Amino acid sequence: MHSLGYRVNALLAFAVTILALICGIASFSDNFNSPSPSAEVQVLNINRFRKKLTGDDEVSLTLNISANLESLFTWNTKQVFVFLAAEYETPNNALNQVSLWDSIIPSKERARFSIETTNKYRFIDQGSNLRGKDFNLTMHWHVMPKTGKMFADNLVISGFRLPEAYR
Amino acid sequence: MGWIEETTASIKSIQIRQALHQAVSLGMIVASALMIWKTLVCITGSESPVVVVLSESMEPGFSRGDILFLHMSRDPIRAGEIVVYNIDGRDIPIVHRVIQVHERQGTGEVDVLTKGDNNDGDDIPLYAPGLLVITSKD
Numbered sequence: 521m522h523s524l525g526y527r528v529n530a531l532l533a534f535a536v537t538i539l540a541l542i543c544g545i546a547s548f549s550d551n552f553n554s555p556s557p558s559a560e561v562q563v564l565n566i567n568r569f570r571k572k573l574t575g576d577d578e579v580s581l582t583l584n585i586s587a588n589l590e591s592l593f594t595w596n597t598k599q600v601f602v603f604l605a606a607e608y609e610t611p612n613n614a615l616n617q618v619s620l621w622d623s624i625i626p627s628k629e630r631a632r633f634s635i636e637t638t639n640k641y642r643f644i645d646q647g648s649n650l651r652g653k654d655f656n657l658t659m660h661w662h663v664m665p666k667t668g669k670m671f672a673d674n675l676v677i678s679g680f681r682l683p684e685a686y687r
Numbered sequence: 688m689g690w691i692e693e694t695t696a697s698i699k700s701i702q703i704r705q706a707l708h709q710a711v712s713l714g715m716i717v718a719s720a721l722m723i724w725k726t727l728v729c730i731t732g733s734e735s736p737v738v739v740v741l742s743e744s745m746e747p748g749f750s751r752g753d754i755l756f757l758h759m760s761r762d763p764i765r766a767g768e769i770v771v772y773n774i775d776g777r778d779i780p781i782v783h784r785v786i787q788v789h790e791r792q793g794t795g796e797v798d799v800l801t802k803g804d805n806n807d808g809d810d811i812p813l814y815a816p817g818l819l820v821i822t823s824k825d
Contacts, residue, residue: 599747601804603786605766612792617766619786624804626747641809646789646798660767664748672767 546596547668553594559587559659559675561604567638569650570686577650579643579682585621585659586634592663593628600625601662606643606680608655618643620657652684732759738771738780744803745769745782755782763790764797772801774814783810 561583568580585604592600603622610616620639625631660674727736740753749755757771764770766788771780786809787800802809 601748601767601784603767613789614792614795615788615790617788619766622786622804624747641786641802662767662769670769674767 543667547665550594550596550663550665550668550671553591555591555673557587557589557592557661557675559585559589559677561585561657561659561677563657563680564636566683566687568687569683571648572644575648577645577648579650580638581620581643582636582638583621583657584634584636587632587659589625589631589661590628592661593631594665596665596668598626598664598666600631601664603660605658605660606655607658607676608650608653610645610647610649610653612647612649616645617658618645650682651686653682655680655682731757733757733771735771735780738782740782741779742803744806745784746805748804749782763795764788764799770799770801781810781813 563581564584565582566579567582568578570578572578583604587602589600589602601622601624603619605617605619607615607617619641620643621637622640625633656676656678657680658674658676660672662670662672664670728734730736736757738755738757740749740751740755743751755771764785766785769782769784771782773780781801783801783803785799786802787798789798790796791798800809800811
């Protein structure tokens with residue numbers, strides 16, 4: 521009953537149980553953080569707006585994205601995945617979400633940023649519905665913790681409109 | 688010749704009842720492990736509730752060899768969520784993030800385009816030839 525094998529086994533089982541408990545508590549402590557992020561996006565220019573040979577519309581934009589996501593970070597945060605999606609409705613589809621740009625923020629120091637960029641991913645519609653279309657630019661963020669449950673939220677910035685004609 | 692006698696002696700000395708008892712206990716352990724697994728499949732609603740990350744395409748969030756617990760929810764898939772999917776006919780589960788969502792009016796069926804965080808391009812090269820998005824049928 522007191523051999524080395526038994527002792528090592530008991531120690532290991534206890535250690536793993538305590539580790540799981542600590543991970544659970546760490547994840548739970550994330551609930552006490554009440555984040556207050558802010559973001560602002562402007563469309564500086566519509567570079568290209570055309571219909572592809574497949575019949576789908578494609579847009580290329582230059583955006584100015586600035587945000588302050590420092591309040592999302594806790595000691596249990598591994599990284600924050602932030603992306604900007606254009607959201608709109610078409611006759612065929614109740615909801616379309618197209619991600620235009622994303623970034624991984626690994627630490628609190630990098631969480632306040634302001635960049636000017638063209639869209640990282642192609643803004644292509646399923647079909648040809650984008651002329652004169654109103655759309656929202658929603659900034660989504662996914663907080664990935666060191667241990668525990670991920671959570672996500674978003675901020676809707678509305679009031680953007682695509683031109684009526686191709687250019 | 689001595690070892691044959693020794694072997695037959697040791698075989699004869701096994702008590703049938705004890706051996707059967709041990710075999711049944713082993714069977715019970717295997718069966719309960721299987722039951723727990725199947726219950727997990729039922730509760731989470733997914734065919735493989737525990738998967739292992741196979742590539743570095745989601746660095747630095749998920750590293751190769753990480754174990755993920757999944758569950759299927761009734762809510763429609765939205766952009767930014769991480770999903771695990773199999774291409775029709777292939778066994779390898781792929782863990783990537785959704786970057787485009789097109790949800791049909793009425794039926795609620797969703798077309799999605801995915802991409803690994805660490806990859807430069809989206810997953811169109813991985814889909815079956817010709818598909819630009821995947822739906823829940825694939």
